[in-house]
Amino acid sequence: MRSDSRSRHPVVARLGSRVLEAVITLWLLATLCFVLLRAAPGGPFDTEKVAPPEVQAALDAQYRLDQSLPMQYLAWLGDAVRGDLGPSFQYPDYTVNQLIGNALPVSALNGGLALLLALLLGVTLGVWAALRAGGWTDRALMLLAGLGLAIPKFVVAPLLVLLFAVTLHWLPAGGWGEWDNVVLPVIALALPNIAYCARLTRASMLDVLSADYLRAARARGLSETRLLFAHALKPALLPVVAWLSPALINVVTGSAVVEQVFGIPGMGRYFVQGALNRDYTLVLGVVLVIGALIVAINTVVDALRGWMDPRLEG
Structure with a gap:
């Protein structure tokens, strides 16, 4: 019984520490965003036509x-702690909770599919290139990966529209509501991540394939397929799992551009319109929700890395 209680104490302590870190991180993020927004010139009701003083006073109140x-900061923070993100200035008929509730599933679908596509293709291409290191296939794949990293999303997205929507008429140029509206935004979000994941997987797989324990396993007569899937793939994927956190941030920041180009009613588009x-x-509200998602994903990624490599726990 004592050993069980002792083993539980470090887990509880780590969990409590991570929860505290998450709360402090979100509070600092929200505070910094509040200060920067209020420091920017202009206001939410600054228009070319000046409102009458009584109307302006009613809006301010x-x-x-x-x-x-x-x-204002204390009032907003108190409401946010209770889960109320307040009314929207730009959309007076909606609260921020309602807008985010409608936009979050859209962005989550695009971002989740883009990350899944990046992992599936990136890992596959990276392993394939590592197994053919030095050959023309390896060089061609890494050249394409370099191009994928060099071309920004605000260039990729219009090019995809020009090719597949305007020229070939295979897919719609924008909008939301049908399955074919998802294809081009997901590809635009996934392409840079596919390139980076492929390069990262290749480098990690080459290190693992040259390890002593794999040489010993190969000398015992194990097949290359068994070596790859039973002994090499799991340690080679550790850097890829660690990359998931910055990959998520990359998808979130890229969604602002992609959702604007394709006219998708997601979190990124609301963030851009709200800032303007x-x-x-x-x-x-968008910053706080996205920050909470990133903190949660980081916690999951850390737990996954600890499961894959117990040496990281402690």
Whole structure:
């Protein structure tokens, strides 16, 4: 019984530490975003046509803009802790919770499919290149991977529209609601990640294939297929698993461009529109939700790495 309780204490301590780190990270992120938004010139109701003073005063009172900045911050933070992200300035008929509730599944579908595609193709191409290291296949794949990393998403997305929508008429140029609307955005988000995953997998697989324990296993007569899947693949994927966290951030930041190009009602598009229109509550809500997702994914990735390599635990 004592040994069981002792083994549970480090787990509980690590869990509590990670929860505390997550709360502090989200609080710092939200505070920094709040300060930067309010420091930017202009306001949410600055238009070419000046509103009458009584109308402007009513708007300021409705959205707490008549209060001091510390009071606005404390009021917003208190509401956010209770799960209320406030009303949207740009979409007065909707709350931020409603807008994010509609946009999050769209972005999650695009981002999840893009990461899945990047993992499947990136790992496959990386292993294939490593097994043919030095050959023309390896050089061709790494050349394509280099091009994939060099071309930014704001160039890839319009090129995909020009080729598959305008020229070939195979897929729609934008919109949302049908399965074919998903194809081009997912490819645009996945291409740079496929390239990086392929290069990372190749380098890791080459290191593993040259390890002493694999030479010994090969000398015992094990087949190359068994060596690959039973002994080489799992340790070779450790760097790829560690890469999932920055890959997620890459997908999130890239979604702002991709969703704008394809007219997708996702989190990235709302973030861009909210920033341009000084919709403080919408931008803060998007940042807070995305930050919470990234923290949660990082925790899952750390746990997965610990399961794959117990030496990382402790």
